[in-house]
Amino acid sequence: MKKVTGIGGIFFKCKDPNKMKEWYKTHLGIDAGQYGASFEWYEDAEGKKKGLTQWNLNSETAKLYEPSAKDFMINYRVENLETLVEELKKEGVTIVDKMETYDYGKFVHILDEEGNKIQLWEPTD
Amino acid sequence: MTCYQSSSYSSKTLQTMKNRILLTLAFITTFFVGFAFRSMTAKNGSVAPTKKVTGIGGIFFRCKDPKKVREWYATHLGFLANQYGAVFEWRQGADSSKKGFTQWSPFNETTKYFEPSTKDFMINYRVENLEDLVGQLKKDGVTITDKIETVEYGKFAHIMDIEGNKIELWEPNDIEFEKLGQQINAKTIK
Numbered sequence: 001m002k003k004v005t006g007i008g009g010i011f012f013k014c015k016d017p018n019k020m021k022e023w024y025k026t027h028l029g030i031d032a033g034q035y036g037a038s039f040e041w042y043e044d045a046e047g048k049k050k051g052l053t054q055w056n057l058n059s060e061t062a063k064l065y066e067p068s069a070k071d072f073m074i075n076y077r078v079e080n081l082e083t084l085v086e087e088l089k090k091e092g093v094t095i096v097d098k099m100e101t102y103d104y105g106k107f108v109h110i111l112d113e114e115g116n117k118i119q120l121w122e123p124t125d
Numbered sequence: 126m127t128c129y130q131s132s133s134y135s136s137k138t139l140q141t142m143k144n145r146i147l148l149t150l151a152f153i154t155t156f157f158v159g160f161a162f163r164s165m166t167a168k169n170g171s172v173a174p175t176k177k178v179t180g181i182g183g184i185f186f187r188c189k190d191p192k193k194v195r196e197w198y199a200t201h202l203g204f205l206a207n208q209y210g211a212v213f214e215w216r217q218g219a220d221s222s223k224k225g226f227t228q229w230s231p232f233n234e235t236t237k238y239f240e241p242s243t244k245d246f247m248i249n250y251r252v253e254n255l256e257d258l259v260g261q262l263k264k265d266g267v268t269i270t271d272k273i274e275t276v277e278y279g280k281f282a283h284i285m286d287i288e289g290n291k292i293e294l295w296e297p298n299d300i301e302f303e304k305l306g307q308q309i310n311a312k313t314i315k
Contacts, residue, residue, distance in 0.1 A: 002203060003201075003202045003203030004198075004202045004203055004204060004314065005314065005315065006213050006215060006227075006314070006315075007181060007184065007213055007227050007229070010181060010184055010248060012244075012246065012248075012290070014288050014290075015288055016288075019287065020286065020287065020288060023286060023287050024286070026265075027177075027262060027265055027267055028177045028178045028250065028252075028292075029176060029177030029178055030177075030178050039179075039180045039181055039218070040218040041180065041215045041216060041217060041218045041225060042215065042216035042217070042218065042221040043215065043216065043315075044216060044221065045216055045221055045222055046221060047216065047221030050218075051215060053180070053181050053227075055181065070186075070245050070246075071244055071245055071246065072186065072244075072245060072246040074184060074186075076202065078202075088201060091200075091201060093201055112194065112197055112198070113193065113194070113197045114188050114189055114190075114194060116186070116188075
């Protein structure tokens with residue numbers, strides 16, 4: 001069964017997110033606002049279904065990454081998040097929180113076997 | 126001496142001085158307004174630069190046991206993993222008839238690939254015109270850690286951001302990249 005279908009985002013910690021965003025904008029043309037920058041692409045060759053990969057920087061004290069001690073977190077796009085979470089629970093995978101639903105999709109966080117926190121996202125693109 | 130003179134200024138002299146000061150102030154104001162405007166327009170010029178980064182080309186991270194990590198992601202998250210990690214396939218935002226790829230790879234903790242960065246991860250950014258971009262970055266004083274390397278599937282260069290993260294820049298040749306994947310019989314994640 002198809003589970004992860006793409007990279008939904010890459011987030012990493014830094015000392016000064018504002019200064020860093022300024023640097024990435026000046027030198028690499030990544031124009032990030034408060035929630036970061038979105039790289040847009042398509043799922044299909046016809047260009048009907050848009051997909052996006054979010055890029056954002058967080059402060060070193062961000063709780064978003066906890067309990068992981070790593071300085072980065074990856075967001076993976078998935079299909080049928082509810083079914084997937086049930087399956088992961090059965091497989092003994094650590095689910096960090098409860099699934100949350102927003103306008104732009106459903107989210108849940110899990111840990112991989114080396115303690116990397118993973119954000120799973122079933123998007124409403 | 127100066128004090129003496131100032132105390133003996135006539136009202137006419139004072140008026141002349143006031144006028145001079147006003148004139149000087151007007152001049153200074155004009156100068157700064159002009160300067161501010163110039164810097165504003167210069168800023169506007171650099172806000173709409175040529176496209177630099179166009180997408181995420183790869184995410185690499187250190188781990189204790191890359192093989193085990195690849196297996197974990199295959200088992201639990203359905204990754205079609207190969208010996209290098211996994212490849213995500215998508216269609217380009219600027220032209221959906223063209224494919225684009227994002228490489229995902231867990232690396233060994235001892236890898237030298239992220240050096241001189243000491244971080245747990247490295248991001249690969251897809252760019253257009255790598256040679257022009259590297260030339261520009263050099264002028265801007267950005268640290269370039271190596272020379273541009275050209276392989277079948279594109280051009281690569283590595284730079285450092287201001288907080289010591291090593292960045293991989295990739296001007297991809299997606300057609301060749303896909304061929305390479307097919308040669309090792311790797312399946313992409315869509």
